[in-house]
Amino acid sequence: MNNGGSGNFLLVPIPEYPPPDAAASKTVKIAVLGASNVGKTALIVRFLTKRFIGDYEANTGALYSRKVTLDGEEVSLQIQDTPCVALQDDAEGLNCQEQINRSIYWADGYVLVFSIADQRSYRTVRPLYQHVRRIHPSGNIPVVLIGNKSDLLRARQVPADEGAHLASSLGGAYFEASARENHQSVRAAFLQLCHEVSRALGGANGEKRRGGLHLARPKSPNMQELKRRFRQVLSSKVKSAGAL
Numbered sequence: 001m002n003n004g005g006s007g008n009f010l011l012v013p014i015p016e017y018p019p020p021d022a023a024a025s026k027t028v029k030i031a032v033l034g035a036s037n038v039g040k041t042a043l044i045v046r047f048l049t050k051r052f053i054g055d056y057e058a059n060t061g062a063l064y065s066r067k068v069t070l071d072g073e074e075v076s077l078q079i080q081d082t083p084c085v086a087l088q089d090d091a092e093g094l095n096c097q098e099q100i101n102r103s104i105y106w107a108d109g110y111v112l113v114f115s116i117a118d119q120r121s122y123r124t125v126r127p128l129y130q131h132v133r134r135i136h137p138s139g140n141i142p143v144v145l146i147g148n149k150s151d152l153l154r155a156r157q158v159p160a161d162e163g164a165h166l167a168s169s170l171g172g173a174y175f176e177a178s179a180r181e182n183h184q185s186v187r188a189a190f191l192q193l194c195h196e197v198s199r200a201l202g203g204a205n206g207e208k209r210r211g212g213l214h215l216a217r218p219k220s221p222n223m224q225e226l227k228r229r230f231r232q233v234l235s236s237k238v239k240s241a242g243a244l
């Protein structure tokens with residue numbers, strides 16, 4: 001999809017929303033990692049907008065920034081989409097672009113994604129986690145594992161219990177999700193990670209209060225870009241429907 005020629009966003013400094021002097025006391029930084037075509041971008045878009053576009057520019061590295069309320073505490077949530085990683089031919093290591101390393105270094109928590117219909121993408125997860133560990137050698141690494149495309153039941157190559165087993169061996173929770181069909185499990189996975197990262201960061205607000213994560217408005221610059229792309233897609237769909 002044409003994104004107006006903006007190319008790869010990853011290395012472009014994104015203005016913080018809200019500005020640093022505003023009320024948010026904490027920044028929760030999450031990177032979404034996984035093999036090619038597993039639905040990383042679709043999951044982020046689903047989480048932030050509750051929608052599924054269906055066609056995403058491959059390998060973009062956009063950073064999305066939202067102000068959120070988490071357990072009653074206002075935090076700034078930043079989600080980094082990343083280009084795909086690939087297993088090397090000998091399957092012993094990863095081909096990881098430098099910008100992925102920067103994202104891993106930058107983030108405090110990780111959404112690891114594979115497709116339940118793609119065994120190779122599943123096999124990428126453990127080396128990817130080990131790579132994260134090498135970059136953050138000490139301490140707890142908050143992760144959640146998403147087996148995406150759960151709507152493709154007949155194409156399943158990875159049983160649910162294998163996903164759950166892998167997640168527990170990495171110390172994270174497992175979610176089967178379909179960015180295409182369902183918002184709930186996508187939301188649950190991101191929320192779980194947000195909570196874990198937020199707790200790991202500690203907080204200005206010592207006392208925990210009840211409440212979910214509420215996505216706040218107005219939007220960051222990247223959300224404006226996302227809205228523009230929605231309008232583009234919708235208008236092209238209307239046009240093609242009209243042409244029938």
Ligand code: GTP
Pocket residue numbers: 034035036037038039040041042043053054055056057058059060082083084148149150151152177178179180181
């Ligand atoms: P790269 O950026 O190229 O690494 O891909 P990605 O991991 O960001 O995947 P992306 O979100 O671009 O989705 C890849 C393809 O899978 C697109 O055609 C999506 O429409 C499709 N897709 C994403 N999520 C789902 C899903 O839950 N179910 C199904 N059936 N298709 C999905």
Ligand code: MG
Pocket residue numbers: 040041042056057058059060081082
């Ligand atoms: Mg993508």
